[in-house]
Amino acid sequence: MHNYIPISVFKHVTKHQMSKVVIIGNYGSGKTSLLNRYVSDNFNPDVPVTIGVEFTHKEHDEETKLILWDTAGQERFQSMNTSFYHGVHAVIFVYDVSNMESFYGLNQWMRNYRACGNMDKSVAILLGNKIDLERVVSKEDALGWAAKHKMCYEEVSAYTGENVRNAFSMIVRQLDTLPEVRENKQRLKENLSKSDRCCY
Numbered sequence: 001m002h003n004y005i006p007i008s009v010f011k012h013v014t015k016h017q018m019s020k021v022v023i024i025g026n027y028g029s030g031k032t033s034l035l036n037r038y039v040s041d042n043f044n045p046d047v048p049v050t051i052g053v054e055f056t057h058k059e060h061d062e063e064t065k066l067i068l069w070d071t072a073g074q075e076r077f078q079s080m081n082t083s084f085y086h087g088v089h090a091v092i093f094v095y096d097v098s099n100m101e102s103f104y105g106l107n108q109w110m111r112n113y114r115a116c117g118n119m120d121k122s123v124a125i126l127l128g129n130k131i132d133l134e135r136v137v138s139k140e141d142a143l144g145w146a147a148k149h150k151m152c153y154e155e156v157s158a159y160t161g162e163n164v165r166n167a168f169s170m171i172v173r174q175l176d177t178l179p180e181v182r183e184n185k186q187r188l189k190e191n192l193s194k195s196d197r198c199c200y
Contacts, residue, residue, distance in 0.1 A: 016065035025094035033158035
C-alpha cells in the first residue's frame with residue numbers, strides 16, 4: 001500500500017475512467033488483505049495494521065481504474081470527515097463472517113457514511129469476508145442488512161481468493177450506474193477516437 005496521492009495526479013497518464021473507492025469496516029475484518037488479494041493476488045498473514053488511510057490502485061479492465069483507499073478500522077479512526085469521502089464513487093463495507101462484533105460495527109460505519117459522504121453521487125456494497133472460517137453471522141442477516149441499506153452483497157475470502165474478483169466486478173457494474181462515471185467514460189472514448197484520427 002502507498003501513502004495518499006491526489007487522484008488528479010493520474011489524470012494525464014491514463015485513458016481509464018478513474019473511480020475513487022474506499023473500503024471501511026472494523027479492525028480485523030480483513031480489508032487490507034482483501035485489497036492485496038484483488039490487486040496483487042496474494043495473501044500475507046502478517047500484513048501490518050493500517051494506520052490512518054493508505055491507498056493503492058488497479059486497472060480493473062480496459063475502461064476502469066480503481067483508486068482504492070484502505071482505512072484503519074480502530075475506533076479512533078471511525079470519525080472520518082467529509083474530506084475523506086470527497087469525490088468518492090464507491091464505498092465497500094466489509095465485515096468478518098466469523099466475528100459478530102464486526103457485523104454489528106457496520107451500523108456505526110453506515111452512520112459515518114451518511115453524515116460525511118454523498119450518497120446521491122456514490123454507490124455502496126457489502127462484503128462478508130473470511131468465508132474460509134467458521135461462520136457466526138448468518139447469510140440471511142447479512143442479506144437483510146444489505147437490503148435495508150439498498151446494497152448488493154457478496155461473500156469472499158481474502159485468504160483463498162474466492163469470489164474476490166467477482167466482488168470487484170460487481171463494484172464496477174455498480175459504478176456504471178452513476179451518471180458521472182458514464183459521462184466520463186463516454187468523454188474518454190471520444191477523446192481517444194480524436195487522438196487516433198490525428199495519427200493519420
